[in-house]
Amino acid sequence: MSARTWLTVEEFCAELNIARSTFNDWRAKGRAPIVRKLPNGKLRLERADIKSWYDSLAEAA
Structure with a gap:
């Protein structure tokens, strides 16, 4: 089964195990x-954007 391309904010928060308030603060x-x-x-996040964002965190560390 392939991963969905678009996520809701709630799905994104669940995958990262963060509260919605944390996401709102980051945003x-x-x-x-x-x-x-x-x-x-409604808001959506694309998996490609999430991967780019996540990769940028590793570069900044």
Whole structure:
């Protein structure tokens, strides 16, 4: 089974085992992965963007 390409914020938080408030804090500080807003106002994260974001954390360490 292949992984889904797009995740909801809730799915992203569950995968990283973080609270939604932590994600909101990261986003407010510009430290979260790229988030896309759908026409209905819901947010989605693309796995490719999550991987790039995660890889950038390793480079910064």
